[in-house]
Structures are given as C-alpha cells and as structure tokens.
Amino acid sequence: MSVRVGVVTFPGSLDDRDALRAVAAARAEPVGLWHADADLHGVDAVVLPGGFSYGDYLRAGAIARFAPVMRLVIEQAAAGLPVLGICNGFQVLCEAHLLPGALARNDHQRFRCQDQQLIMERTSTDWTQGYQPGQVVVIPLKHGEGRYVADSPTLDELEAEGRVVVRYFGQSPNGAARGIAGISNPAGNVVGLMPHPEHAIDPLTGPSADGLPFFTSVLQRLVA
Amino acid sequence: MTRVVVDVMPKPEILDPQGQAIAQALPTLGCAGVRSVRQGKRFELEIDGVLTAAQRTDIERIAASLLTNPVIEDFVLRIEDDDVVDTGRPR
Known part of the structure; x- marks a missing residue:
C-alpha cells in the first residue's frame, strides 16, 4: 500500500507543485488538496506549502488558518497526523496555534533569498528522522517575514x-530568536520551518538534495 | 450607525523594523527630533444601528483572535460614534 501525502493549495500558494514533486521523489503518492476541501481524501500526511496564501492579507497565514481544509488538518494533527509547514505553511501553523510563536518581518526589512546552511537538531520528529543530530545541511530560503519570535x-x-x-x-x-529556523509540537508530528526542503531534493534544480530526507522520513514513519 | 475602531500595534518588546525604517527616513525629509516610529494597523467596523452587548462581545473576540496575533500584537478597541443613542430620526 502506498503512502499518500497531501499538499494543500491555497489561493496564492507558490510552492505546492514543488512540494508534490518532492513527495513523488520520496516515492510516496502525491495528492493535491484544495483549500476549500471539507475532506482530506484519506491522506496519511499533509504538507502546507510556501507562498503568499490570500496575498498575505491581514498577516501571513492569518486567513489561510480559517480555510475549510484547515479545520480538518487542525483536528487530525491533534490525533497524530504528520503535518509539515514550509515557509508560509509554517506561518499558517503558528496562526492556527498548532505551533507556538509567530513569524515577524525580517529585522533588516529586506526579502532574503539564498541557499542557507542549517543545523539539524531534533531528529526524532516524523519529518526529520532521516537526519543525524548536528548534521549541517544546505537548503534554500526565501522570505520577508521569517523572523521567529516568541516570549x-x-x-x-x-x-x-x-x-x-x-x-x-x-x-x-532574519534575526530569528535564538537562530530558530524550525520547531515541532511536543509529539513531533507537526513541524514548521522557514527554509524550503522541497527546493533541495535534486542537485539539478537545487543547491543540494539535503531537503529530501524530510519527505523520506515521513514515509519511513508511516510504513514502520 | 455605529463605528467600532480597533487599533492594532506591535507589542512594545517586539522589534518593529517598518517603524524603524520610517524613523530613519525622517531626517532626510527635514523632520528632526522624532525619537522613534512604530507602525500599526487600524480597522473600522461599521454596524447598523446601535451596537448591542452581544455584538460588542463578538467584535472583541474577533479583535483578539483574527485582527490581532496576540503573540506579537496588542489592540485597543473603542466605539467612535456620535449617535450611540438611536433617536429614530432619519439621518
């Protein structure tokens, strides 16, 4: 039985296609989900992709959080559904209170687009078990509001x-508190991060394939 | 008609780079002596007739959940209105 991983498309999502491609590269079955869906179509995990959902009106992720499909994602996440939020998806997860804190405007006030070195710290989540703790990876980022803040x-x-x-x-x-690029909920099934692992799955189209283990990790978790 | 105004500001301890950028631009425009600028948002909600207690409760809930992200923002709600008492006369 193949593992089905859904990718939600909100109005204004940009990276849903790359996320679907990353899911396929990990040998899972990619399933497109629509923001207005009142059904998760039996997926085993969900990716909230990057982009500018609802034009970032009000605050990034603030409107998407109330999309019909999110009601199910929030409900199922509490029951253990693996959910990965990338960039705008991370902002949506914070607005939905699935993860604590918020993403504020970069301290230098500029949009930043670059290949970024990251250090993998928690590798016991559903999305990072394919990494070694302390492993340094290169994954692109591109955001104007990625400064993680929390009290x-x-x-x-x-x-x-x-x-x-x-x-x-x-x-x-971006001036993030304590250099935080991504966090998880206590159970480790919900992970959000600003960098884009779906853009780093193939050296042909990205700086590395360092992002692919996010997608293979969840597969291992689900077939285990 | 009643107008409810919700002013949303970044919390004092949250860095406001937009406000800082504005403050830095002021001297070049010949405006001296401004120590700092903070940028927020203002929402105006117009209600038909007189605001009821239930509507006020609803708006306070929306202000605290949708209009504001309480992690990074505070809000002040006020009723801006010169005819809270509905006289029944056509305006």
Whole structure:
C-alpha cells in the first residue's frame, strides 16, 4: 500500500507543485488538496506549502488558518497526523496555534533569498528522522517575514523539550530568536520551518538534495 | 450607525523594523527630533444601528483572535460614534 501525502493549495500558494514533486521523489503518492476541501481524501500526511496564501492579507497565514481544509488538518494533527509547514505553511501553523510563536518581518526589512546552511537538531520528529543530530545541511530560503519570535518562557520551553528542529548555522538571515529556523509540537508530528526542503531534493534544480530526507522520513514513519 | 475602531500595534518588546525604517527616513525629509516610529494597523467596523452587548462581545473576540496575533500584537478597541443613542430620526 502506498503512502499518500497531501499538499494543500491555497489561493496564492507558490510552492505546492514543488512540494508534490518532492513527495513523488520520496516515492510516496502525491495528492493535491484544495483549500476549500471539507475532506482530506484519506491522506496519511499533509504538507502546507510556501507562498503568499490570500496575498498575505491581514498577516501571513492569518486567513489561510480559517480555510475549510484547515479545520480538518487542525483536528487530525491533534490525533497524530504528520503535518509539515514550509515557509508560509509554517506561518499558517503558528496562526492556527498548532505551533507556538509567530513569524515577524525580517529585522533588516529586506526579502532574503539564498541557499542557507542549517543545523539539524531534533531528529526524532516524523519529518526529520532521516537526519543525524548536528548534521549541517544546505537548503534554500526565501522570505520577508521569517523572523521567529516568541516570549522567553516559550523559547525556554522549546529548548528544554528539544523542540527546536532546525537552527540557522552561521549568520541568521532574519534575526530569528535564538537562530530558530524550525520547531515541532511536543509529539513531533507537526513541524514548521522557514527554509524550503522541497527546493533541495535534486542537485539539478537545487543547491543540494539535503531537503529530501524530510519527505523520506515521513514515509519511513508511516510504513514502520 | 455605529463605528467600532480597533487599533492594532506591535507589542512594545517586539522589534518593529517598518517603524524603524520610517524613523530613519525622517531626517532626510527635514523632520528632526522624532525619537522613534512604530507602525500599526487600524480597522473600522461599521454596524447598523446601535451596537448591542452581544455584538460588542463578538467584535472583541474577533479583535483578539483574527485582527490581532496576540503573540506579537496588542489592540485597543473603542466605539467612535456620535449617535450611540438611536433617536429614530432619519439621518
């Protein structure tokens, strides 16, 4: 039985096609989900892709969080459904309170688009078990509002519980608190990060294939 | 008609790079002495007739959940209106 991984397309999503391609490259079955769907079509995991859902109106991710499909994603995530939010998807997960904190405008006020070195910290999540702790990878990022913020008790809790999944290696591209690039929920089934692993699955089209283990990890988790 | 105004501002401890960029531009426009600028948002919600207590509760809920992200923003809600008392006369 093949593992079905859904990718949600919101109005304004950009990276849904690359996310579907990454799912296929990991040898799972990609399933397109529509923001207005009231049904998850039996998928085993969900990716919320990058882009500018609803034009980033109000705040990035603020409107997408109320899309019909998100009601199911929020409900199923609480029951253990693996959910990965990339860039705008991470912003949606924070707005939906599936992950703590928020993504604010980059401290230098510029849109940043570059290949980024990252250090993998938590490798026990559904999406990162294919990495080694401390492994340094190169994955592109591209955002104007990627500065992770949360109050100090929340940051301390994330650190204490080992829920910082990915940290920027070297200079921070956006001024994120404690260099945080991605975090998980306590159970490790919900992960959000600003960099784009779906753009780094094939050296032909990205700087590396370092992002592919995000997609193969969830497959291993689901067939295990 | 009643107008409910919701002013949303970044929390004081949250860095506001947009406000900083504006503040840095001011001296070049000949505006001196401004120590800092912070940028927020203003929402105006227009209600037919007089605002009921239930509507006010609804709007406060929406202001705290949709209009504001409480992690990074605070809001102030006020009723901006000169005819809260409905006289029944045509306007």
